[in-house]
Amino acid sequence: MTSTATTGTNPYVIPNNVTDSTVVNFADPLLGAAVKTALNIPASDPITVGDIKGYVNPTLGIMMTSYEMDHPAGGGSPQPGSSMTDQQDTPIESLDGMQYLQLLPTKTSVIFQAKLASDENANIDLRPLDGINFSQLTLDGNFSDSDAKEIDVSQLADLNLSKATYFELSGGSTTEPTGGLNNQELAEVAPTIVKFANNGQSYHTIELGYSGISDFTPLQGVESGQGVSVIAVSNTVNDPTPVYAVTGQPITFTAPKLLDLDGKDLASNYHYSSSVLSTALKDDNLTNNGNDSYTLTNADPNAKDLTYGQIGFADYTPDAYTYETKGTTLFENVTMVSQPLVWQAHPTVTINYVDSSGQPILSDGAPMTKTIDGNLIGDSYDLTSDSQVPGYTLTSPTTSLTGTFTQSPKVVDLTYEVTPQTSSSETTQPVVTQPTTTSTTTSSTSGRVPIAVYDVEGDSPSAEKLEDMGVRATTQIDGQLFYLVGYGQWVLASDYSNVVSPTSGVVRTFDSTSGLVNAYGQPVSEKLMPNTEWKYSKIVTINGDKYYQVATDEFLPVQSGVEFVSTKGTVKTQTRTALYDSQGKSLGQSLSSGTSWYTDGYAMINGVKMYRVATDEWIPASDVI
Incomplete structure (x- = not known):
């Protein structure tokens, strides 16, 4: 039989000078051993071109799962009752050598099943399969995980499937469900699949295992009039859109569309979520709100992802999977959707204060913002008391000041114009006031004596320093x-807090309630909630310790929080990334490589820049793009 040699630079073209005695070598010894067994060649003999040409059976079956079960690793006999899935195969590092199966007799077809390796040294070139007369072909491996070597689906177009009845392209790992075809790969390989479905055979099975497909419409055209089954029962759609949730409250979300062969949306058929407490882990634990909207109760507060869809064959109920028929075409599907889950302690409304040109109003050089915590989703809020800005007049409609707390963080932009100021000339004069004296001298009246008080004016370096410290007058x-300080109290100068940094910013508290002190270092009744953000006007020292000034006479210890920089966006992990809390302690958990996460800002934690991706979960900036 004359070989069908491909032209160009194909390194797997069979040389023209081969003879029946030419030895055929396989780059992967396990694959070579399986082919030798299929050809009924003794283990001690080589495979020759003559052995392949002289094969007399109508079918040559090379099933790597069957071979490995019949020939256990390490020797020994097959184990009765043992089983192995295609994904549990030992990966094939190279197909080199398979090209010689083109030399089989014309009447012989090949059944081939193998999982292709995706490690750094793997050669996953599919061209050794060109020209082989397949009746069944199963290729498992990595089609869409960019962290490992991917199978080039464009090479599938050169396969000979003209007599085939079974064609499977599945992901290579039961623990990495996105390794199969995704939308992009399906669209590229669809013409090959449609051509296979129309090859004139009486029935066809198309299996797309461990895939990540949300749009099956590229397969329109497989309805050939012959029997065709399209099976994708282990389909996982990874949607990077985060779903926000409030601890202890129901989660409402909208599922992304899932299109069948004809473009009909199947995302309204979901009934199950695995992101729940163990007591709620059952089918029909989702409430369908219509229009692909769902509500989940009993969510697991430790879940990092919201996972939902169809429970599949673990539950033999009609809604556990999709089973559609159109003429002689069957579409069978089980899909799970996974989205990042961002937990919040409260529903929140964040106010951005902007001027008439849309630019942030600055306070001590930083944009003015304020975040208000709510209680329950749906509760009303009123921002009237939070809308006052000295020197500015609100121009936004007053209707923007009221609303209800929502599951996702709400942002309200309030617009202002500068309030015109009336100018007047003022002359600094000593002011006589009546502060309480510490003298033990008794008075027959009030015990108060007149004291000369001098306003501080920033006309000298020493006065400027006092102003920076918040001092308004001296006596x-x-x-x-x-000192007379900004909050209207006289403070002994030797006790008053010194400004460490006059720069304002935002501090985020750690995962515990934080106490506050006044300017004397004495505890006050107000406390700050865990994992909340607070604007500070400066950093001061009180009795030798550093504090953030977060209100007129309220100071937060520096060791109770971390400075936070707001910058909303999405980051994508470059590798499996460990999670830390805001104090830099490892949480013993990680995010998968190549996943996208919403972040609302970053902080320097123990000298490392980290992005916040959940309530108190942070990832190093060096691990994301």
Whole structure:
């Protein structure tokens, strides 16, 4: 038989000078051993071209699962009752050598099943399969995971499937469900699949296992009039769109569309979620709201992803999977959808204060923002008391000040114009006031003495420093210097907090309630909730310790939080990425490589820049793009 040699630079073209005695070598020894067994050649003999040409049976079956079960690794006999899935095969590192099966007699067809390796040294070139007369072909491996070597689906167009009845392209791992075809690969290989379905054979099976397909419409045209089954029962759609959730409250979400062969949306057929507490792990634990919207109760607060869809053959109920027929064509599908789940302690509304040109209004050089925590999703809020900005007049409609808390963080932009100021000339004069004296001298009246008070004006370096510290005036009482500070209190100058940094910013508290102190370092009744953001006007020292000033006379210890920079967007992991809390402690969990996550900002944690991707979950900036 004359070989069908491909032209160009194909390195697997069979040389023209081969003879029946030419030895055929396989680059992968396991594949070579399986082919030798299929050809009924003793283990001690080589495979020759003559052995292939002289094969007399109508079918040559090379099934790697069957071979490995019949020839257990390490020797020994087959184990009764043992089983092996295609995904559990030992991966084939190279198909080189398979090209010689073109030399089989014309009447012989090949059944071939193997899982292709995806490691760094693997050669997953499919061209050794060109020209082989397949009756069944199963290729398992990595088609869509960019972290490993991917099978080039464009090479499938050169396969000889003119007499085939079974064609399977499946992902290569039961633990990596996205390794099969995705939408892009399906669209590229669809012409080959449609051509296979129309090859004139009486029935056809198309299996797309461990895939990640949300649009099956490229397969329109497989309805050939002959029997055709399209089976994708282990389909996982990874949607990077985050779903926000509030701890202890129901989660409502909208599923992305899932299109069948004719473009009909199947995303309205979901009934099951695995992101629940163990007591709720059952079919029909989703409430269908219509229009692909669902509500989930009893969600697992430790779940990192919202996973939902069809429970599949673990539950033999009509809604556990999709079974559609159109003429002689069957479409069978089980799909699960996975989206990042971002947990929040409360529903929130964030106010952005902007001027008439849309630019942020600055306070101490930083954009003015404020986040208000709610209680329950759907509760009303009123921002009227939070809308006052000294020197500005609100121009946004007052209707924008009220609304309801939603599951996703809500952002309200309030617009302002500068309030015209009336100018007047002022002369700084000593002001006589009546501060309480610390003297032990008794008075027959009130015990108060007149004291000369001097306003601080920023006309000298020393006065500028006092202004930076928040000092408005000075006085002497019994020979001791006192400051009048911004919150209307006289403070002994030797006790008053010194400004470490006059720069304002945002501090985010750690995962615990944080106490506050006043300017004297004394605890106050107000406390800050865990994992909340607070704008500070400056950093000061009180009795030798550093504090963020978060209100008029309220200071947060620096060790109770981390400075936070707001920058909303999406980051994508470059590798499997460990999760940390805001104090830099490992959470013992990680995010998968190549996944996208919403972030609302970053912080420097123990000297490392980290992005926040959940309530108190952070990932190093060096691990994302």
